[in-house]
Amino acid sequence: MRWAIIVHGGAHTITVDKIEPHKAGCLRAVEAGAALLEKEGSALEAVEAAIRVLEDDPTFNAGFGSMLNSEGEVEMDAAIMEGERLRAGAVASIRGVRHPISVARHVMDTHHVLLSAEGARRFAQERGAELCDPAELVHEEQRREWESSKEVRGSDTVGCVALDRFGNFAAGTSTGGIMHKMPGRIGDSPLIGLGLYADNSAGGVSLTGDGESIMKLALAHRITNSICNGEDADRAAEEAIASMARRVGGEAGCIVLDRQGRVGVAHNAENLAHAYRTSEMRCATASVQKQR
Numbered sequence: 109m110r111w112a113i114i115v116h117g118g119a120h121t122i123t124v125d126k127i128e129p130h131k132a133g134c135l136r137a138v139e140a141g142a143a144l145l146e147k148e149g150s151a152l153e154a155v156e157a158a159i160r161v162l163e164d165d166p167t168f169n170a171g172f173g174s175m176l177n178s179e180g181e182v183e184m185d186a187a188i189m190e191g192e193r194l195r196a197g198a199v200a201s202i203r204g205v206r207h208p209i210s211v212a213r214h215v216m217d218t219h220h221v222l223l224s225a226e227g228a229r230r231f232a233q234e235r236g237a238e239l240c241d242p243a244e245l246v247h248e249e250q251r252r253e254w255e256s257s258k259e260v261r262g263s264d265t266v267g268c269v270a271l272d273r274f275g276n277f278a279a280g281t282s283t284g285g286i287m288h289k290m291p292g293r294i295g296d297s298p299l300i301g302l303g304l305y306a307d308n309s310a311g312g313v314s315l316t317g318d319g320e321s322i323m324k325l326a327l328a329h330r331i332t333n334s335i336c337n338g339e340d341a342d343r344a345a346e347e348a349i350a351s352m353a354r355r356v357g358g359e360a361g362c363i364v365l366d367r368q369g370r371v372g373v374a375h376n377a378e379n380l381a382h383a384y385r386t387s388e389m390r391c392a393t394a395s396v397q398k399q400r
């Protein structure tokens with residue numbers, strides 16, 4: 109059966125000097141996931157592997173290199189979901205872990221869906237996740253940006269959606285949120301049905317952009333509903349972003365795979381960095397898409 113994987117590295121303005129690092133990072137991530145899918149790995153494993161690559165890369169606002177809150181600290185959100193049994197796990201406002209997506213994956217194996225802040229970090233420690241000094245997640249470029257302006261800004265996230273050979277979907281998101289956010293602020297990324305969704309009867313979705321806007325329209329669930337109602341991945345993605353812009357404003361982007369493994373990408377930001385590969389392709393393709 110056909111497999112497919114798509115990652116994004118955020119919807120925002122990507123300056124010329126950052127285009128190649130964004131493409132290269134997205135390619136590395138998608139190939140890490142594709143390598144697992146080729147060997148009959150699960151969509152869930154592929155999504156986690158791809159997002160871990162993005163979390164390690166300071167080009168992206170997730171894990172190492174995350175944006176800083178108003179107190180100059182990194183607080184991260186992440187979530188993962190699989191479409192067969194609709195199992196999901198998420199962490200919000202977590203500090204001092206290298207890979208929030210892997211902690212979210214552990215949460216999925218418990219009775220709970222979402223753990224936050226210190227409770228999430230204690231849980232990460234119990235599960236043997238890689239802990240670090242929160243200061244180690246701060247990249248000097250983010251520190252400089254934080255110092256240059258006190259404006260609350262930015263909202264790019266990383267994400268991945270995969271379909272495996274067995275017809276199972278998974279979706280994931282990971283983010284440092286927005287620069288100068290209030291401590292404790294949580295965006296759309298760890299919220300199931302808002303920042304991501306996966307359901308084998310429709311497909312999978314991962315969003316990036318202004319969390320406060322994405323949340324108000326429950327965009328991820330809206331997109332999977334549209335696919336259930338007969339839309340293809342691309343049209344469902346376009347309609348959701350357009351309705352958000354019309355109803356509440358804001359900038360966002362999304363990546364989608366539908367049941368046929370068709371790729372959908374839409375955004376209303378200046379750029380969206382993404383890469384994808386399907387089982388028919390010998391290698392992945394990446395682009396920093398401009399607004400259509």
Ligand code: GLY
Pocket residue numbers: 263264265283284285286294295296297315316317318319320
């Ligand atoms: N979409 C990421 C955030 O708003 O935190």
